[in-house]
Amino acid sequence: MAHYQGLIHRYRDRLPVTDSTPIISLNEGNTPLIELINLPKKLGHSGRLFAKFEGLNPTGSFKDRGMTMAVTKAVEAGSKAIICASTGNTSAAAAAYAARAGITSFVLIPDGQIALGKLAQAMMHGSVVIQIQGNFDDGMRLVQEISADLPIALVNSVNPYRLQGQKTIAFEVIDALGDAPDYHVLPVGNAGNISAHWMGYSESICQQTAACGLCNGQCPYHIKALATRRPIMLGYQASGAAPFLRGAPVSHPETIATAIRIGNPMSWNLAWAAVKESGGWFDECTDTEILEAQKLLAQTEGVFCEPSSATSLAGLIKDLKRGKIKPDATIVATLTGHGLKDPDAAIAQSAQPHRVAAERQAIGHLIQRYLKGSDLK
Ligand SMILES: *Cc1c(COP(=O)(O)O)cnc(C)c1O
Numbered sequence: 242m243a244h245y246q247g248l249i250h251r252y253r254d255r256l257p258v259t260d261s262t263p264i265i266s267l268n269e270g271n272t273p274l275i276e277l278i279n280l281p282k283k284l285g286h287s288g289r290l291f292a293k294f295e296g297l298n299p300t301g302s303f304k305d306r307g308m309t310m311a312v313t314k315a316v317e318a319g320s321k322a323i324i325c326a327s328t329g330n331t332s333a334a335a336a337a338y339a340a341r342a343g344i345t346s347f348v349l350i351p352d353g354q355i356a357l358g359k360l361a362q363a364m365m366h367g368s369v370v371i372q373i374q375g376n377f378d379d380g381m382r383l384v385q386e387i388s389a390d391l392p393i394a395l396v397n398s399v400n401p402y403r404l405q406g407q408k409t410i411a412f413e414v415i416d417a418l419g420d421a422p423d424y425h426v427l428p429v430g431n432a433g434n435i436s437a438h439w440m441g442y443s444e445s446i447c448q449q450t451a452a453c454g455l456c457n458g459q460c461p462y463h464i465k466a467l468a469t470r471r472p473i474m475l476g477y478q479a480s481g482a483a484p485f486l487r488g489a490p491v492s493h494p495e496t497i498a499t500a501i502r503i504g505n506p507m508s509w510n511l512a513w514a515a516v517k518e519s520g521g522w523f524d525e526c527t528d529t530e531i532l533e534a535q536k537l538l539a540q541t542e543g544v545f546c547e548p549s550s551a552t553s554l555a556g557l558i559k560d561l562k563r564g565k566i567k568p569d570a571t572i573v574a575t576l577t578g579h580g581l582k583d584p585d586a587a588i589a590q591s592a593q594p595h596r597v598a599a600e601r602q603a604i605g606h607l608i609q610r611y612l613k614g615s616d617l618k
Pocket of ligand 1: 500501
């Protein structure tokens with residue numbers, strides 16, 4: 242198999258690029274679709290459950306999928322600088338792809354509300370980091386104003402190339418499973434990602450939307466189609482930042498899941514369309530439920546995602562328990578970012594290290610206590 246060179250190379254026939262487009266890539270995409278084996282048993286789910294682990298992108302989140310496209314198109318258009326507002330991961334991706342392209346990046350982040358790993362990334366890649374005394378929604382408004390006045394490309398998900406890049410996640414899921422799953426669940430913040438998932442799934446089915454009456458599976462539209470159906474889309478929000486549940490923007494969003502601490506989502510209509518057309522729904526999870534899901538996944542499956550990402554699982558667990566999802570369904574959960582992004586959240590909710598003398602006996606006693614309490618005997 243040819244050396245993987247990133248998602249624009251992989252899916253260039255389905256993306257807005259030409260042979261002369263200067264592709265800016267860090268080999269993003271191609272993330273593992275990990276089948277969860279212990280959780281379904283625990284949850285009494287007889288169907289298959291997969292995690293699409295976007296934490297394994299080059300900067301540790303799905304934002305790289307959108308950023309390779311947005312920066313590629315900005316460079317193609319002659320931009321020398323990009324700007325974004327960010328709850329953290331967009332700034333990390335913008336910083337890295339700008340470094341790769343040799344252009345300047347400006348990132349606006351909420352004061353004191355971004356996870357440590359994400360801040361470190363933006364700083365390390367040489368971004369101009371601007372910490373504003375406001376939240377993400379304030380930053381979003383400001384970068385829209387600034388990019389309208391100055392020769393700087395806006396790379397938030399209002400930039401249509403972001404969603405174009407992000408839609409490739411659906412292509413990868415279909416490539417891996419041979420068809421769309423029954424359900425696709427994910428966290429919703431600014432709502433670009435759920436919109437992009439739906440776009441990718443929609444482009445993969447028969448494009449003949451009107452029932453033509455001729456369909457015997459042999460029509461050219463069907464032969465070109467990569468999937469026979471689209472999944473039901475479920476979007477989960479944090480209770481303190483759940484505008485889709487409230488039916489209106491939320492002015493002071495609050496949640497431990499900082500990547501989805503957003504009150505005024507930019508892709509409001511697209512996200513609603515995805516949920517409605519697919520027969521899905523939005524729901525909300527408390528911070529406690531989110532952290533429990535994050536820990537459960539880490540400790541039963543060995544997969545470490547950040548709190549925001551675990552919202553997909555927290556919501557799924559509730560909907561499985563309530564019987565809203567068929568027990569034999571095939572489900573894909575997008576895990577949007579890596580757990581290492583937010584070490585503070587992980588350490589705060591985990592068992593703290595034991596402090597003992599550097600002596601064989603002391604450590605032996607401790608280990609014995611654990612062995613007695615376990616199946617390992
Ligand atoms: C950006 C982000 C989200 C939210 O995605 P939207 O497209 O804004 O809805 C969720 N989780 C993580 C880790 C993110 O970085």
